[in-house]
Amino acid sequence: YFYLLLAQGRIYTALTGAHGLRKDLVEKLKALNPRFLRFPGGCIVEGFSPETAMRFRNVIGPVWERPGHQLMWHYRSYNGLGFHEYLQLCEDLDMEPLYVCNCGMTCQGRAPVLFEGEELEDMLQDTLDAIEYAVGGKDTVWGSLRAQMSHPEPFRMNYIEIGNENFGPDYEMRYRKFFDTIRARYPNIRLIANTHLENQGIPADIVDEHFYSTAEFFAENIHYYDGYDRKGPGIFLGELAVVRGWVGQLYGALGEAAFLIGMERNQDVVELASYAPLLENVNYNAWFPNLIRFNNRESMAIPTYYVWKMFGNSRGENVVEAEEETGILYRPVKGMASLMGPSGLRYKNASWNGRPVGISHELMGRIEEKDGVFRILPPDQEQREEAEKLYGVDPERVFAVFGEEEVTSGAFDIEIYAEEGKEISLGIYSSRMPKEVYVADETHPPKEWNSANVKPFVWRLENGISSFREQAYPEDKYLDEERLVQLQYGQFNRFRYEADGKSMKLYVNGECIHEAAVPSFPAMACAVSDSSTEVIVKIVNFSPEEDEVEISLDCAVETDYKAVVLTGEKQAENSFEEPERVHDEERLLSGAAEQFIYRAPGYSVNVLRIGKKK
Numbered sequence: 001y002f003y004l005l006l007a008q009g010r011i012y013t014a015l016t017g018a019h020g021l022r023k024d025l026v027e028k029l030k031a032l033n034p035r036f037l038r039f040p041g042g043c044i045v046e047g048f049s050p051e052t053a054m055r056f057r058n059v060i061g062p063v064w065e066r067p068g069h070q071l072m073w074h075y076r077s078y079n080g081l082g083f084h085e086y087l088q089l090c091e092d093l094d095m096e097p098l099y100v101c102n103c104g105m106t107c108q109g110r111a112p113v114l115f116e117g118e119e120l121e122d123m124l125q126d127t128l129d130a131i132e133y134a135v136g137g138k139d140t141v142w143g144s145l146r147a148q149m150s151h152p153e154p155f156r157m158n159y160i161e162i163g164n165e166n167f168g169p170d171y172e173m174r175y176r177k178f179f180d181t182i183r184a185r186y187p188n189i190r191l192i193a194n195t196h197l198e199n200q201g202i203p204a205d206i207v208d209e210h211f212y213s214t215a216e217f218f219a220e221n222i223h224y225y226d227g228y229d230r231k232g233p234g235i236f237l238g239e240l241a242v243v244r245g246w247v248g249q250l251y252g253a254l255g256e257a258a259f260l261i262g263m264e265r266n267q268d269v270v271e272l273a274s275y276a277p278l279l280e281n282v283n284y285n286a287w288f289p290n291l292i293r294f295n296n297r298e299s300m301a302i303p304t305y306y307v308w309k310m311f312g313n314s315r316g317e318n319v320v321e322a323e324e325e326t327g328i329l330y331r332p333v334k335g336m337a338s339l340m341g342p343s344g345l346r347y348k349n350a351s352w353n354g355r356p357v358g359i360s361h362e363l364m365g366r367i368e369e370k371d372g373v374f375r376i377l378p379p380d381q382e383q384r385e386e387a388e389k390l391y392g393v394d395p396e397r398v399f400a401v402f403g404e405e406e407v408t409s410g411a412f413d414i415e416i417y418a419e420e421g422k423e424i425s426l427g428i429y430s431s432r433m434p435k436e437v438y439v440a441d442e443t444h445p446p447k448e449w450n451s452a453n454v455k456p457f458v459w460r461l462e463n464g465i466s467s468f469r470e471q472a473y474p475e476d477k478y479l480d481e482e483r484l485v486q487l488q489y490g491q492f493n494r495f496r497y498e499a500d501g502k503s504m505k506l507y508v509n510g511e512c513i514h515e516a517a518v519p520s521f522p523a524m525a526c527a528v529s530d531s532s533t534e535v536i537v538k539i540v541n542f543s544p545e546e547d548e549v550e551i552s553l554d555c556a557v558e559t560d561y562k563a564v565v566l567t568g569e570k571q572a573e574n575s576f577e578e579p580e581r582v583h584d585e586e587r588l589l590s591g592a593a594e595q596f597i598y599r600a601p602g603y604s605v606n607v608l609r610i611g612k613k614k
Contacts, residue, residue, distance in 0.1 A: 019085065019088045019089065019092060020080075020081075020085055021081070021085070021089060022294075022299075024294070024298070024299045025279065025292065025294060025299055026089070026092075026093075028292050028299060028301060028305070029093065029278075029292070030093050031309055032305070032308055032309050032312045032313075033309075033312040033313045034093065034095050034312060035095060035096060035312075036090075036095050036096035036097070036098050036159065036272065036274075037086070037089065037090050037093075037095045037096075037097065037098065038098045038100060038161070038238065038274055039083075039086045039097065039098070039099060039100065040054055040059070040086075040100065041100065041164075041276075041277065042100075042164050042165065042239065042276065042277075043071075043072055043073070043107055043164065043165070044071060044073075044077065045100050045101070045102050045163070045164040046102060046105065046106050046107040046108075046163075046164055046165075046166075047069070047071075047072065047102075047106050047107065048072045048106055048107055048110045048111075049106060049113060050106065050113055050115065050119065051069065052069045052070055052071070052072070052106075053102045053106055053123075054069075054102050055102070055123075055126050056083055056101075056126050056127070056129055056130035056133070057126055057129065058079065059079045059082035059083045060082055060083050060084055060133065060145070060149075061082075061145075063078075063079075063080055063082070066078065066079045066082060071286075072107060072110060073286035073287065074286050075284050075286065083130060083133065083134075084133075084146070084149050084151070087134055087151075087155040087157075088151070090155070090156070091155060091156070096156060096158055096159060097134065097155065097156060097157055097158075097159070098159040098160075098161060098192075098272070099130060099131075099134075099157065099159070099160055099161070100160075100161040100163075100164055101123075101126075101127040101130065101160060101161070101162060101163070101178070102123055102126075102127075102163070102164075103123070103162045103163040103166065103171070103174040103175055103177075103178050104119070104120040104123045104124070104174045104177075105163070105166060105170060105171065105174060107165075108165070108166060108167065108168070108171075109165075112170075114170055115174075120174070120177075124177065124178060124181060127160070127178065127182070128181070128182070128185070129141075129142050130142075131157055131160070131182070131185075131186060131189070133145065133146050134146075134154065134155045134156075134157040135154040135155065135156075135157045135186075136154065137154070138152055157189065158188065158189060158190060159189065159190050159192060159206075159272075160182060160189050160190075160191055160192065161191075161192035161194075161208060161236075161238075162174075162175050162178045162179060162182075162191060162192065162193060162194070163175065163193075163194050164194065165194055165210065166194045166195075167194060167195045171194065171195070172197060172200060172202060175193060175194075175197065175202065176202055179191055179202075179203065179204075190205040190206060191204065191205050191206070192204070192205065192206040192207070192208050192236055193206070193207050193208065193233070194207075194208050195207065196233075198232055198233055204233045205233060205234065206233055206234040206235065206236045206271060206272070207233045207234070207235060207236065208236045208238040209235060209236070209237055209238065210238055210239035210240070210276075211237075211239070211240045211241075211259075211473075212239070212240070212241055212242075212243045213242065213243070213244065213473070214242060214244045214245045214246075214255070214433075214434060215242050215245055215246045215251050215252045215254060215255025215256070216245075216255065216331045216332070216519075216521065217255070218240070218242065218255035218256055218258055218259035219254070219255045219258040219259075219329075219521035219522075219525075219542060220331065220519055220520070220521045221259060221262065222258050222259065222261055222262035222521065222522065222525055223262060224259070224262055225262060225263065225265075225266035225269050225270055226262075226265075226266060228266065228269045230268065230269065234269065234270070234271040234272075235269050235270045235271060235272075236271065236272040236273075236274075237263060237270055237272065237273040237274070238272070238274055238276070239274065239275075239276035240256065240259065240273075240274075240275060240276065241256070241275060241276060241289060241304070242255055242256055242289070242304075243289070243436050243437065243438065244433055244434040244435065244436050245434035246570070246571065247288065247289055247437055248288065248289040248302045248303070248304075248573050248574075249303065249570070249571050249572060249573045250303045250566075250567075250568050250569065250570060250571070250572045250573070250582050250603060251570045251571065251603065252289075252303070252304065253302075253303040253304040253306070253307050253566070253582075253605070254540055254541075254542055254603060254604075254605060256275075256304055256307060257307045257311075257540045257605045258521070258522075258525045258540050258542075260273070260307070260308075260311055261525045261526065261527045261538060261540060262525075264311070264319055264527045264529070264538070265319065265322075265527050267319050275291050275304060275308060277290045277291070278290065278291050278292060279291070279292050279293075279294070280292070280293045280294070281294060281295070282294065282295050283295060283296075286438075287437075287438050288437040288438065289302050289304070289437070290302070291304060291305050291308070292305060293576075295576070298576060298579075300574050300575070300576055300579035300580075301574065301579075302573065302574055303566065303568075303572070303573065303574065303582040306566050306582065306583055306584040306605075307566060307605055309584060310538075310564050310566060310584050310605060310607045311538065311607070314529075314536050314538070314564070314607045314609065315529065315536075316529025316530050316531050316534075316536045317529070317530065317531040317532070318529060318530055318531070319527065319528070319529045320528050320529060320530055321528075322526060322527065322528040324522070324524065324525070324526050326522045326523050326524040326525075327522075327523045327524075327543075328520040328521065328522060328523060329520060329521055329522075329523050329542055329543070330501060330502050330517075330518045330519070330520045331518055331519045331520065331521070333408065333429040333431070333499075333501060333518055334405060334406055334407060334408050334429060334431045335401075335403075335404075335405050335406075335407065335429045335430040335431030335456065336352055336357065336401070336402045336403035336404065336405075336407055336410075336412060336430060337350075337352075337401075337402045337403070337412040337414070337426055337427060337428065337430060337456075337497070338399065338400060338401040338402060338426065338427035338430035338454070338456055339376065339398070339399075339400050339402075339416075339425070339426060339427070340397060340398065340399050340400075340425040340426075340427060340458070341397060341398065341422075341423045341424060341425040341460075342396070342397065342398070342422060342423060343365055343376055343377060343378040343379075343396070343397075343398050344375060344376065344377075344378075344422075345375070345376045345398065345416065345417075345424070346373055346374065346375050346416070346417035346492075347373075347374050347414055347415060347416045347417070347492075348372055348373050348374060348414075348415050348492065349372075349413070349414065349415045350374075350402060350412075350413070350414040351412070351413045351414075352402070352403050352407070352410055352411070352412055353410045353411055354411075354413075357402050357403045357412075358402065358403075359374075359400045359401065359402055360401055360402060360403055360404070361400070361401040361449045361454075362383075362400055363383075363399040363400065363401060363449060363450060363451045363454065364379045364383050364387065364393070364395070364397060364398050364399040364400075364451050365377055365378060365379050365383070365398030365399065365400060366379075366380060367400060376398045376400055377398075378396070378398070379395055379396075379398065383395075386446065386447065386450060387451065389444065389446050390446060390450055390451060390452035391452055392452060393450075393451045393452050399451045399454070401427075401430045401449070401454065402430070405431045405432065408500075408501045409499055409500040409501050410498075410499065411496065411497070411498045411499075412428075412496065412497050413494070413495070413496045414426075414494075414495050414496075415492040415493065415494055415495070416492065416493055416495055417491070417492050417493075418487040418488060418489050418490070418491070418492075418493050419489060419490070420489045420490075421463065422462075423460060423461070423462040424460070424461045424462070424487075424495075425458055425459065425460045425461070426458075426459045426495060426497070427454075427456030427457065427458055427459075428456055428457045428458075428459060428497055428499060428504055428506075429456050429457055429499065430454055430456040431454065431456075432448065432449060432453050432454055433453055433454070433455055455471045456471075457469070457470050457471075457479060457504070458470075458471060458476075459497070459506055459514065461485055461487065461508075464484055464485060464486075464487075465482055465483070465484065465485070466482065466483045466484075466485040466506075466508070466513050466514065467482045467483075468480045468504075468506060468514040468516055470519065479504075479514070479516035479517075479519075480514040480515065480516045483513050483514065485508055485513055486508075486509075487508065488509070493508060493509055494507075494508070494509050494510065495507070495508060499518075501518060502517065502518050503515065503516070503517050503518065504516050504517075504518065521542070522542075523541070523542050523543045523547070524539065524540065524541050524542070524543070524547055524549065524600070525539070525540045525542075526538060526539045526540070526549075530612075532612075533611060533612055534609055534610060534611050534612055535553060535555070535557060535608075535609075535610045535612065536607065536608065536609055536610075537551065537598075537606075537607070537608040537610065538605075538606070538607050538608075539598070539600050539604075539605070539606040539607075539608070540604070540605050540606075541600040541601065541602060541603065541604045541605075541606070542603070543602055543603075544570070544602040544603060545602050546599050546600065546601055546602055547599070547600045547602075548597050548598075548599055549597065549598045549599070549600050550595070550596075550597055551595070551596055551597070551598055551608075552594065552595050553594050553595070553610075554594070555594070555612055555613075556594060556612070556613040557592050557593065557594065557610045557611060557612055557613060558592065558610065558611035558612070558613060559590055559591065559592055559593070560588065560589070560590050560592070560611075561588075561589055561590075561592040561608060561609060561610040561611065562586060562587070562588055562589070562608070562609045563586070563587045563589055563598070563606055563607070563608050563609075564584050564585070564586050564587075564606070564607045564609075565584065565585050565586075565587060565601065565604055565605070565606050565607075566582065566583070566584050566585075566604060566605040566606075567601040567602070567603055567604035567605075568581065568582045568603065569603070570603050592610050
């Protein structure tokens, strides 16, 4: 299995040093012991117009002759690190190049332009030219140019990703065209799809999956790949990062480390993995967090960098079976109730812990009151215009939030008028998600409270069926089985839920319909690998307290062993003033045996390297 890195073209600046690159940045990259480098990265590949789409031909030759282009990340890239420099860097650090090509479409999240006819053929030819430049003989057109650039022998090129974050029928058609052409000419190159096209009967060697979320999301999904089809395509975990909550901080790194633990346990499925993005010139910041940050004088790394460094330098040869027993930690939740669904919903007598409570945030729809009965009117023009800026918001559905955001436990009661065939949906724990640093439109940012930023657990009743689920990616997760429910249509029904931060009970007219736990994750997670000479144990401790981890091995080991530890305060982060406030530390310890105790510090990532007895 590989641990790798992602290069985003938007983050490069003028660099100097060996092969034109800055020494401190390359040294930090080398210290990760990476096995591949993705280039040119993500959205830079697609661009937001045909003129800004990435083309191989524009990133070779003398730097001063490269045209550069405007990025969707709000500044211009001059492509100082081009295709040749990229291949040279991969060769210098013994990394596999993973080239991402534009497959004939601009960014689908930004009014996409589809290339047709000659434009599409030209983009395909541009990709073939790039491959020829990398691996073609000196007698080929592009191989001869590589030779003129002082590299007569071919580079490696074993991976090509077709497109970036593309999807749907338009992508499938273009992907198939690129796949068939490249496979026919270069059968040994492994081809990577952006989505699970195998479900449509379209071949793919590897599928690229991206995850941007909270530390808790990553910790809760340690088993994400356990159920994947072992006969399907391999997985390229192409982009992952904590972008909400503990962003760039130690606790965020712990969440990402837990996800890597799950990835390593499933290394027969997950073939490649990379953080995103890799580098950031802080003077041209458009996204945060980035693994390595630099200015014109110095560079530093965020805590996550050290997780990848620790894991990347401690792979072992085989992942071995390991079992763990540990406690659980519950996802931090807060907020009161909300009402969602079609407009016209009527309710009365809403209360929290027996005291009347009203609507505090009209996210979609307006509240009208008459004689103690409240009705949610359809969203108005202002709300509809706001919804157009947001992803995944249905402008026809209402969304209204009750009470205060900071509460974590209590009981909510409400009477809702039931109409046959009409949905009733209540939200439990209706608070804002932690802030995301990146804002797509900085000139017109969305409101603090909006329908895309509040994701409660959803209790839905429709056509006699009650369901309780979490809004999740890539699809909703059921928190309890669906149940039949008897509503009294044509009158008000009593709804109640009780929540204490760990469990939730949902009632209709006094009958308990659902009982479910708040999502949780293991307080400690581990993965074990070995070689002929040592056992490698990776441990993530989410608890603030030291954890006495009882380790049982099935082989004789040496007493002295090494531990590499990343720990600190939960919110600790690095800066140019304190570049190593959070960093890995090597500790030489004694006391290892077939059964022994290792004391994992609170909030820590630990890699134990234990020698086997000869």
